[in-house]
Amino acid sequence: MKRLMTTLTVLATGVFLMTLSLSAQAQFESADLILTNARVIDGTGAVYDRAVIAITGERIQSITSGEKQFNAGRTIDAKGKTVLPGLMNMHIHFGPRDATNEETVTEYLKRLPAGLYAYLSYGVTTIKSPGDMAETYIKVRERLARGEIQGPRLFLTGPPLTALGGYPAVVRYRDNPWLRAQRSIELTSEREARTAVRQLSELGVDAIKFIYIGSTDPEKPYVGRYGVAIRKLTPQIMKAIIDESHKHQLRVTVHTSHLEDAMAVIEAGADGLEHGVHERLLDDRLGTLMRERKASYVPTLYQLYTGTGETYPSRLAANKANVKQLAEEGVRIVLGTDSSPFSDGDGFATIRELEIYVRDVGLTPMQAIQAATRNAAEHLGKLDELGTLEAGKLADLIMVNGDPLKDIMSLYNVELVIKGGKIVVDKRQGTE
Numbered sequence: 001m002k003r004l005m006t007t008l009t010v011l012a013t014g015v016f017l018m019t020l021s022l023s024a025q026a027q028f029e030s031a032d033l034i035l036t037n038a039r040v041i042d043g044t045g046a047v048y049d050r051a052v053i054a055i056t057g058e059r060i061q062s063i064t065s066g067e068k069q070f071n072a073g074r075t076i077d078a079k080g081k082t083v084l085p086g087l088m089n090m091h092i093h094f095g096p097r098d099a100t101n102e103e104t105v106t107e108y109l110k111r112l113p114a115g116l117y118a119y120l121s122y123g124v125t126t127i128k129s130p131g132d133m134a135e136t137y138i139k140v141r142e143r144l145a146r147g148e149i150q151g152p153r154l155f156l157t158g159p160p161l162t163a164l165g166g167y168p169a170v171v172r173y174r175d176n177p178w179l180r181a182q183r184s185i186e187l188t189s190e191r192e193a194r195t196a197v198r199q200l201s202e203l204g205v206d207a208i209k210f211i212y213i214g215s216t217d218p219e220k221p222y223v224g225r226y227g228v229a230i231r232k233l234t235p236q237i238m239k240a241i242i243d244e245s246h247k248h249q250l251r252v253t254v255h256t257s258h259l260e261d262a263m264a265v266i267e268a269g270a271d272g273l274e275h276g277v278h279e280r281l282l283d284d285r286l287g288t289l290m291r292e293r294k295a296s297y298v299p300t301l302y303q304l305y306t307g308t309g310e311t312y313p314s315r316l317a318a319n320k321a322n323v324k325q326l327a328e329e330g331v332r333i334v335l336g337t338d339s340s341p342f343s344d345g346d347g348f349a350t351i352r353e354l355e356i357y358v359r360d361v362g363l364t365p366m367q368a369i370q371a372a373t374r375n376a377a378e379h380l381g382k383l384d385e386l387g388t389l390e391a392g393k394l395a396d397l398i399m400v401n402g403d404p405l406k407d408i409m410s411l412y413n414v415e416l417v418i419k420g421g422k423i424v425v426d427k428r429q430g431t432e
């Protein structure tokens with residue numbers, strides 16, 4: 001009898017254990033890659049500790065606080081690290097700025113993969129060029145998308161639209177007619193404006209950019225700091241560009257310098273300002289208008305600090321104060337640097353811009369990070385895919401050593417970069 005009881009107990013225990021292991025197995029979820037023990041700044045404004053980020057294919061599968069168990073192809077322990085969305089720089093330019101013919105461009109393109117990879121190595125997984133040759137860089141965008149070259153996701157506007165005799169045509173390319181025709185589209189009528197937008201749309205640009213500085217009055221030329229008269233688009237042409245762009249579902253950003261020009265283009269429906277306003281904002285008119293219109297403000301402070309070797313102390317002071325003011329007024333601030341892959345060691349410039357926002361402008365680290373993540377994705381119209389770490393979105397994320405909310409400088413310590421679910425940069429010291 002005793003023997004039978006023991007047998008039954010053994011059998012029962014066996015069944016019980018089997019049931020337990022089956023139910024435990026049922027709780028295991030498959031994933032290609034998980035990051036465990038992560039401190040996460042997800043881009044929405046939320047922060048959580050010891051999260052588990054599961055990635056399958058190119059997307060984020062889930063972010064949980066450890067209640068799920070995973071059967072993962074690969075596990076990375078993110079203890080002591082911070083994970084955040086891949087950084088997005090919404091104002092860069094390719095080159096070459098001194099190209100004189102196709103051959104010089106071809107030579108430049110040979111070096112470009114190294115420049116593109118440099119973005120990734122600093123954790124920059126998305127970039128936008130508001131002003132470069134159209135076809136050339138659409139081809140680069142296609143090569144990136146096919147994985148032939150490694151680099152960030154690329155968004156493009158093609159050449160900026162401007163007035164005949166406008167910036168940058170008569171300033172940068174005055175003595176270089178070949179490049180002038182490649183890197184600016186000079187317009188004299190509304191019809192030309194609509195045609196140009198339609199052609200850029202057909203080529204496959206992601207947005208439109210135009211320049212709105214200078215003078216429409218030949219009797220009262222605008223010279224600015226360039227030493228040459230700069231013509232400005234008429235308000236009618238400016239409005240035609242915005243209208244035609246929106247008809248093609250393209251957002252429009254505008255290079256401006258002065259408050260009244262900025263007010264005029266946002267009033268007319270433009271979606272963002274590049275570089276911002278270089279004179280101190282003395283009231284909340286621009287902030288109120290931009291907030292109401294949900295327009296983006298893309299300060300490019302990095303370039304004012306270092307880029308061209310020139311210094312603009314008064315402009316810099318006004319720009320910094322304006323960024324702070326507009327952020328307080330609820331305007332979407334979006335990170336841009338106006339830098340180039342080779343002249344500025346890009347990628348680096350993106351982190352430097354974040355550092356400037358926190359240390360010199362006075363944004364909080366969270367505000368700065370959102371300018372380079374969530375806000376940038378919203379600016380592109382891609383918040384459904386990019387900019388925050390949420391289930392279902394593309395798995396573009398970075399892991400840094402330390403906590404950028406405590407010290408923004410820790411963003412320089414990027415250890416791991418994942419783009420579209422793939423590890424594209426791994427600087428960790430063999431600990432896995």
Ligand SMILES: [Zn+2]
Pocket residue numbers: 091092093130131338
């Ligand atoms: Zn620029």
